[in-house]
Amino acid sequence: MVRRTGRRPGNPDTREVILTAAREAFAEKGFDGASIRAIATGAGVDPALVHHYFGTKDKLFLAAMNSPLDPLDVLDEATAGGRDEMGARVVRAFLRIWDGPRGAAGVALLRSAVGTEWTTRLFREFVLTQVLRRAVPKLGLDPGEGGLRMTLAGSQLVGLAMARYVIKVEPLASASPDAIVAAMGPTVQRYLVDDLPGVFPGLQPGDDAGDH
Amino acid sequence: MVRRTGRRPGNPDTREVILTAAREAFAEKGFDGASIRAIATGAGVDPALVHHYFGTKDKLFLAAMNSPLDPLDVLDEATAGGRDEMGARVVRAFLRIWDGPRGAAGVALLRSAVGTEWTTRLFREFVLTQVLRRAVPKLGLDPGEGGLRMTLAGSQLVGLAMARYVIKVEPLASASPDAIVAAMGPTVQRYLVDDLPGVFPGLQPGDDAGDH
Numbered sequence: 001m002v003r004r005t006g007r008r009p010g011n012p013d014t015r016e017v018i019l020t021a022a023r024e025a026f027a028e029k030g031f032d033g034a035s036i037r038a039i040a041t042g043a044g045v046d047p048a049l050v051h052h053y054f055g056t057k058d059k060l061f062l063a064a065m066n067s068p069l070d071p072l073d074v075l076d077e078a079t080a081g082g083r084d085e086m087g088a089r090v091v092r093a094f095l096r097i098w099d100g101p102r103g104a105a106g107v108a109l110l111r112s113a114v115g116t117e118w119t120t121r122l123f124r125e126f127v128l129t130q131v132l133r134r135a136v137p138k139l140g141l142d143p144g145e146g147g148l149r150m151t152l153a154g155s156q157l158v159g160l161a162m163a164r165y166v167i168k169v170e171p172l173a174s175a176s177p178d179a180i181v182a183a184m185g186p187t188v189q190r191y192l193v194d195d196l197p198g199v200f201p202g203l204q205p206g207d208d209a210g211d212h
Numbered sequence: 213m214v215r216r217t218g219r220r221p222g223n224p225d226t227r228e229v230i231l232t233a234a235r236e237a238f239a240e241k242g243f244d245g246a247s248i249r250a251i252a253t254g255a256g257v258d259p260a261l262v263h264h265y266f267g268t269k270d271k272l273f274l275a276a277m278n279s280p281l282d283p284l285d286v287l288d289e290a291t292a293g294g295r296d297e298m299g300a301r302v303v304r305a306f307l308r309i310w311d312g313p314r315g316a317a318g319v320a321l322l323r324s325a326v327g328t329e330w331t332t333r334l335f336r337e338f339v340l341t342q343v344l345r346r347a348v349p350k351l352g353l354d355p356g357e358g359g360l361r362m363t364l365a366g367s368q369l370v371g372l373a374m375a376r377y378v379i380k381v382e383p384l385a386s387a388s389p390d391a392i393v394a395a396m397g398p399t400v401q402r403y404l405v406d407d408l409p410g411v412f413p414g415l416q417p418g419d420d421a422g423d424h
Contacts, residue, residue, distance in 0.1 A: 114323050114378050124379050132381075151375055151384035152395050158379075159371020163363055166326050167336050167370075169344075172363035182410025183364050187399045198394025 018043045018050055022064040027122040031061060031129040061130060065122070066112075068105035069097055071131045075138050083140070087153075087189025088181050094157050095177045098165055107165050110158070127154070139192065145200055152191040156184060230255045230262055234276040239334040243273060243341040273342060277334070278324075280317035281309055283343045287350050295352070299365075299401025300393050306369050307389045310377055319377050322370070339366070351404065357412055364403040368396060 021042035025034035036057055040047040054060040062070055074097070078090040098106050113123035131154065136146030160180070163172050172180075190196070233254035237246035248269055252259040266272040274282055286309070290302040310318050325335035343366070348358030372392070375384050384392075402408070 111326050114326050114374070120379060124381055127379065127381050147383045148387060148391075148395075151381055154381070155371035155375040155384060156368055156399070157371070158374050159367035159369070162326070162370050162374060163367040167332060167339065169336055169339050169363055169366070171359045172367060175360060179360075179411045183360075183403065183408055186402070187368070190398070191395065196395055199391045 014043075014045060014049070015053055018045060018053060018060075019064050022060050023122060026061060026064060026125055027118055031057070031125050036060070058130065058134075061126065065126050066105055066109060067126070067130075068102035068109065072134055072138065075135050079139060083193050085185070085189070086139075086192060087187065088185030090153070090188050090192075091157075091160075091181045091184045092177065094160070095180060098161060099177065103165060106161060110161055110166055141192070148199070149192050149196075153188045156187050156191070160184065226255075226257060226261070227265055230257060230265060230272075231276050234272055235334060238273060238276060238337055239330055243269070243337050248272070270342065273338065277338050278317055278321060279338070279342075280314035280321065284346055284350065287347050291351060295405050297397070297401070298351075299399065299404060300397030302365070302400050302404075303369075303372075303393045303396045304389065306372070307392060310373060311389065315377060318373060322373055322378055353404070360411070361404050361408075365400045368399050368403070372396065 018039065022034070022039045025039045025042060028034075029038075034057075036050050037047050039060070040050045043050070050060065054063055059070075074090065074093045077093045078086055081089060097103065109123070112119045114120060132147055132150050135141075135150055136143060139146070139150075141149055160172075163169050164175075164180075165173075230251065234246070234251045237251045237254060240246075241250075246269075248262050249259050251272070252262045255262070262272065266275055271282075286302065286305045289305045290298055293301060309315065321335075324331045326332060344359055344362050347353075347362055348355060351358070351362075353361055372384075375381050376387075376392075377385075
């Protein structure tokens, strides 16, 4: 089972009813459009109870997704030592979570992400609001470049999770964390931090190619 | 619908019966253990009919997976110009397929790859026998390094497919192919061709760190 941090779980039925209402609201209206008040109404409970059980709307969304972690915690660790070697620290933190007891929840999250159109939409909203939106300022990325840099890095990490933990293809599935950090750290570093010639010129607003 | 190359489809019922028997055999016995003869017996047809409809066992497996392409065709294109810029050519060929009419079949293949344990096992067998085993010699990779190099590159490509075509997360989902090739070409080049310090030393048998 996933260990939850913070509050006591409370009545499990009430929790589940709120989480079900939250999943429906987030998938239908998006994170910003789904209010705690509307979710509480959908669950037939008082909004104060939603706050009591889950705290912020961010934390409610993480719980609704059964997320094995708050992505911001990984970023805290990754940014603790500045921008040098940030890529290696991101990959190492990612591996520590997925190789550990929370990895099973990560696999379940990825499976649900590709399960149906409905769960895919929910996962996309999760990535946009819980990862990208919060991470770009945290990592100190240029706002015009941060989204693409983050999704490039994210594509490598999702691919690592797919190959190593879902499909379990050898020899990557049993390669040592050190070897994977040595291989993928520079990739993530380059996507997040380094100059990327040929990538951003075509994406500048006002550029002739900017309407794609 | 996926356009199939080569032979006429024949009786669609017979084709489907053979493909169902093939999926079961490949998932249960693996590619090497599943004989055309046993698949024909499972389907209640003559082995000559399996050969007539599908040609080789490789092509039968590709058809059973509803693969949008033969991975070797991508590799032919990628290796046509030698090892320089091979990474960029791999990414460009990959994008051309997924951005084109066969992309929908690719998404379906990825969805099935993570759907159930059974389909995941089938997909893993597909990757091992139809991609890795055939590609390592074709790309001229060192046999001791080729498997990990290929799975590293594959993890980036699977992650690209997940982010751009399944989850469709922006801005990667609508980034231009040129920008993606500029970003990911050097990644794939490095995984496939360049020296990877810290990756292979730790994997040598007999090395002191080899027991990790």
